[in-house]
Amino acid sequence: MAKETDQTSTKGTRRKISPFRNVKELEKEITKFMNIHKTSFSNHAKRISDYFEMCCFNYVVRFYKEKGYKVSIENLQDGKYRYKCSTQGNHNNFSNFKISKQLSDQAHEFEIHHNLAVESSHEAKIYTTPDIVIIKYGSIEIDADFYQGVKKLSFVANENMITFCEVKQFHPFPELIFNFIGTVNELKHPIMTGTHGPLTPKHIAPSLMISGKPNTHADKIKISLEGRYNINVLYDLFSPSNNPFRRYHLWKIKTMK
């Protein structure tokens, strides 16, 4: 009881305990916390990378909402949102977000998908699958020959893809960041040559989203690449202060020009 009183300030609010003076107590509390929740951690830990993708998907949806788009969900399966967590599978069997915006007399509608194959901007019939893709509404096609069997590939033709995001749960390092340029070159070649026309309404520029905090070198690479191409290299997605998708930081995210 005396200890409780000691931790309570004169205003009646509980005062924080120093982990430096009470190491044993902190250790005890962590042990208690882990013991209570160990089964849940064990169950959810298998899906940690899916949760990270969901987090980034959530940020992209938030971006569009903040830019004035109307957001809805399509293709629920038995009343459930069916999340596509691999590159395989027919898109009709998975859910997606629909975003729409009314500009003067014209309604603009798009879809946000996860793990949808996109045709190369250099050559037909070759594909790569970014983690998040924004496409024109109702533009998914089927390639029946791709797997040379009964399985079919659902994909979007390059001209129907608006933009895309790659997500990585790592600390940013040079090879990872530069590899993203290869994907941009393949899927949005006009961005590499600076010949991409402006888009109305506004869309997020092709983005590399990395969870980790950058060091000085990674920051230099970001500045250099963003200066050369119309892309976003976004770090530190879980930071309470630097998260680029926080409402007041959104203006820093580049859009398609």
Added chain:
Amino acid sequence: MADQKSKIIGIICYKLPFDLSNQIYHEFENRYREAAYMIEKFSYYKRLKRDMSAVEILLAMSIFHKRIITNLDAAVKFQDTVSRNSNATTISIGGYDFDQKEKNKLLGILINYRKLQQRFGLYDQVFEYYETKEFLKQVIKFKSSFGKRNRSNFNEGYTEEDFPF
């Protein structure tokens, strides 16, 4: 020290899948070795010499926060986005259904975790670092916030968006 070190990281990694616990364990081992070296060799960090046990626990907790807690929080937020924009309350991930009950379980974990953080003044900023030396700097700053003059330096670090509810 070796026993204690294996104890806290062992508790954190207990029952986690091998891949993940391996990553957490190795990150902890490498950073702890680096931190111990810096505290021993450089005068700026020597002030933490008597707090090695606290440094060790904070390091383990920061890795756990970064690799587990932030992702669980993300799952809850995505579920919120789905239920706000449709009638669906369940997200189907492969063969697993992340439903309202599972979401509430995660919320319970996150609330308890936040309480633990608040009890010890461990705001998310303490865990914001890239290199180990940045972590040690955060720990020094955090420690100084318990000094008489600086008690308010490292608090009130939350914003509305940090809470899962």
